[in-house]
Structure formats: structure tokens, C-alpha cells
Amino acid sequence: MDWFDRLYPAGMVLLPALISMRTPAHPSAAADAPEKTRRLYRFTMAALFIHVVVTLLFEGFQQERGGLRAAWVFAFPFFSFFGLWFGLAMPALAARGPGWSSNPHPSEQRSASLVSRHTDVESTLPVGAWVFGWSLYALCVGAMFWSLGVGAQPLLSLGLLMWPAFLLGVRAVRTEAEPRDAGGSKELAEAYAGLRRYRAWCFYWCGALGTGGVTVGAVAVAIEWVYSGLVGGIAGSLVGLLGGLMGTLASFKRARINVLLHDLSRAE
Amino acid sequence: MLTIRLDSSQPIADQLVAGLRCAIARREVRAGDALPTVRQLAADLGINMNTVSRAYRVLEASGLVTTVRGRGTVVSADREHPPANAVEAHETLVRAARNVLADLRLAGLRRGDARSLIQQEFDVIWQVEGQS
Numbered sequence: 001m002d003w004f005d006r007l008y009p010a011g012m013v014l015l016p017a018l019i020s021m022r023t024p025a026h027p028s029a030a031a032d033a034p035e036k037t038r039r040l041y042r043f044t045m046a047a048l049f050i051h052v053v054v055t056l057l058f059e060g061f062q063q064e065r066g067g068l069r070a071a072w073v074f075a076f077p078f079f080s081f082f083g084l085w086f087g088l089a090m091p092a093l094a095a096r097g098p099g100w101s102s103n104p105h106p107s108e109q110r111s112a113s114l115v116s117r118h119t120d121v122e123s124t125l126p127v128g129a130w131v132f133g134w135s136l137y138a139l140c141v142g143a144m145f146w147s148l149g150v151g152a153q154p155l156l157s158l159g160l161l162m163w164p165a166f167l168l169g170v171r172a173v174r175t176e177a178e179p180r181d182a183g184g185s186k187e188l189a190e191a192y193a194g195l196r197r198y199r200a201w202c203f204y205w206c207g208a209l210g211t212g213g214v215t216v217g218a219v220a221v222a223i224e225w226v227y228s229g230l231v232g233g234i235a236g237s238l239v240g241l242l243g244g245l246m247g248t249l250a251s252f253k254r255a256r257i258n259v260l261l262h263d264l265s266r267a268e
Numbered sequence: 269m270l271t272i273r274l275d276s277s278q279p280i281a282d283q284l285v286a287g288l289r290c291a292i293a294r295r296e297v298r299a300g301d302a303l304p305t306v307r308q309l310a311a312d313l314g315i316n317m318n319t320v321s322r323a324y325r326v327l328e329a330s331g332l333v334t335t336v337r338g339r340g341t342v343v344s345a346d347r348e349h350p351p352a353n354a355v356e357a358h359e360t361l362v363r364a365a366r367n368v369l370a371d372l373r374l375a376g377l378r379r380g381d382a383r384s385l386i387q388q389e390f391d392v393i394w395q396v397e398g399q400s
Contacts (some may be wrong), residue, residue: 110313
């Protein structure tokens with residue numbers, strides 16, 4: 001068991017509580033919000049305790065038997081993340097204010113900007129067309145090797161799939177709902193534009209790095225099997241971690257927008 | 269900014285058409301500007317895409333917008349197609365003006381208030397960029 005197996009489950013178990021700590025209570029918070037938050041913290045401590053016990057048990061097994069192959073079994077406390085997040089953190093966060101609520105701004109009056117977001121997103125993409133060109137090139141190289149039957153076929157297939165997924169992601173940023181307040185708040189418009197550009201940027205780089213990394217890793221199989229696996233693994237992990245981090249930060253930005261929408265609709 | 273009310277007795281498509289005509293008349297969007305895509309507007313307002321499509325078709329038929337390949341729906345003019353029957357069109361406008369004034373009167377506005385409200389909108393629509 002290495003440091004990653006010890007720290008990763010602990011980090012995931014702590015994440016819902018950390019997000020809850022990072023979210024300030026809104027004036028419209030429900031009366032039971034503190035109790036729900038305390039419950040989340042109690043279960044988080046319990047899950048963390050289980051993780052520590054399981055880790056110590058594993059260390060004991062390893063010392064006695066000189067290595068245990070099914071190490072992944074001991075990462076199981078990680079799965080308590082789902083219970084903590086969906087079962088406890090989401091209700092607690094929704095009770096603390098409209099930021100994480102599933103329906104934060106119900107209103108019979110709806111308004112929308114008349115400015116097309118397509119142009120804005122296109123002008124946002126940070127380094128111009130060359131990243132698209134590079135990714136397309138990597139994709140073509142991958143496709144060529146794939147057609148020749150050279151390289152790691154699953155990795156190449158993943159690289160081939162990433163490109164359209166990346167394009168669809170950038171497109172989705174343009175069409176994601178941005179309901180406005182009737183008063184035309186400048187702060188809200190800026191928050192929307194900020195989130196839109198941030199998400200376009202995230203899809204852009206995840207897609208570009210992912211497609212390139214996976215394809216290069218797959219093609220490298222033709223040269224040296226071990227290193228190619230390493231390159232593909234590192235690229236895939238980096239894209240996964242980057243995507244998770246960016247998605248979490250985007251959730252915070254979205255929560256801020258929900259609070260703004262809620263406050264504006266109450267002020268009307 | 270386009271605003272609709274879901275609890276209004278007026279159909280949503282009609283509200284969209286009215287709102288977009290008003291935005292064009294007030295120069296909030298100008299000839300050559302691309303309107304939001306059907307998908308974007310429908311998502312923002314939380315309504316069906318077919319409703320937005322229907323509103324865009326009505327505006328296209330009246331000559332205010334046109335569909336340009338690669339750009340979507342674009343404002344083509346700030347004036348509708350001239351009507352075939354000028355006398356009938358004039359009567360329609362008079363009726364519309366009469367209805368607006370009747371609404372203001374029935375809402376309880378006094379003459380001065382109604383006049384200043386009309387004047388305010390009048391100034392926005394006819395005196396943008398020094399137009400007369």
C-alpha cells in the first residue's frame with residue numbers, strides 16, 4: 001500500500017465536509033441546516049475512522065504475510081464518499097442556502113439575454129486555433145496507427161472518442177441555460193460570463209491534453225510497451241484529476257450564481 | 269433583455285414575438301446582429317425549443333430577421349415588410365395605438381402621467397442616435 005492508497009480515500013471522504021465548510025450559510029438558510037451539517041461532520045469522522053482502521057489492518061496483514069495482492073479491497077472506505085455526498089452533504093448544502101439547491105430560483109417571470117453566446121465562447125478560447133490543430137493532428141496520427149493495427153487499440157479508441165467529447169463539451173457551454181433576472185444585473189451577467197469562459201477553457205485544455213496524451217501514449221506502444229503504458233496512464237490520470245478539480249471549482253461558481261439569482265428574484 | 273411571464277394569458281410564442289419586435293424597435297439589437305440560437309433562448313427561458321422556433325418564423329415572415337448559414341438567426345432590418353393593403357395596415361396601427369391608450373386610461377393613469385410614459389418610450393424608439 002503506497003501513500004496514494006492511504007491519502008486518496010481519506011481526501012475523498014473529507015471532501016463533502018470541506019465543501020460544506022467552504023459554503024457560508026445564506027440568510028435564507030433552513031432552520032435544520034446546522035443539525036444537517038453536524039450530522040455530515042459526525043459521519044465524516046466515522047468514515048475517516050473506518051479508513052484508518054482498515055489501513056492499519058492492511059499494514060498488519062502485509063507484515064504477517066509479506067504482501068497482499070488484493071490491495072484495492074482496502075480502498076473500499078473510499079466508496080463512503082458517495083453516501084456522504086449524496087446522502088448527507090447535498091441536503092446539508094441545500095439547507096444552508098440557495099447556492100446548492102436543485103431549484104434555487106423558481107419564478108413565473110423569466111428573462112434572457114439577446115446576445116448570442118457563440119461568439120463570446122469562441123473569442124474566449126485561450127490560445128487560438130493551434131490547440132485544435134494539435135489535437136486534430138494527434139487524433140489523425142492515432143487513427144492512422146489504429147487503422148494499421150499498430151499501438152494499444154483501447155488507448156487509441158479512447159483518444160479517438162475524446163476529440164468529439166471535447167467538442168461537444170465546448171458546444172454545451174454555449175447552450176447551457178443562463179436565466180437572467182428581469183432587472184438585468186451586471187454582477188449576474190459577469191458571473192455567467194465568467195463561468196462560461198472558465199468551462200470553455202476547461203473543456204478546451206482537458207480535451208487537447210487528453211487527446212494528445214492518450215494518442216501519443218498509444219502510438220508509443222509501437223516503440224516500447226512499458227513506457228507507452230506509463231505515458232497513457234499518466235495522461236489519463238492527469239486529465240481525470242484536472243477534470244475533477246475543474247468541475248468542483250465550476251460547482252462553486254455555479255453556487256454563487258444561484259445565490260445571486262435567488263437574491264435578485266427576492267428583491268423584485 | 270427579453271422577458272416573458274409564464275402566468276400570462278398571452279401565449280408564450282406571442283410574448284416572444286412582441287418582445288423581440290420591441291427589442292428591434294428600441295435598437296437593443298440592430299440589423300446584422302445575431303440573435304441567440306433557438307436552443308440558447310429556449311434553455312435560458314426554460315421553454316420548449318419549438319416555441320422559440322415558431323416565434324423566429326413569425327419574425328422571419330415579417331422581414332425582421334433572416335436565417336444565415338453559419339450565423340443562425342440574424343436581424344435583417346428594423347422595418348417590417350410593407351403591407352399589401354396600406355389602408356388596412358394603417359387601420360391596424362390606429363387600432364393598436366387606441367388599445368395602448370385605452371390600457372393606460374383603464375389602468376387609472378392621469379393624462380399627464382400617460383403622456384410622459386408614452387413620451388419616454390417615444391424618445392427611446394425615435395431618438396436613438398439623434399434620429400428624428
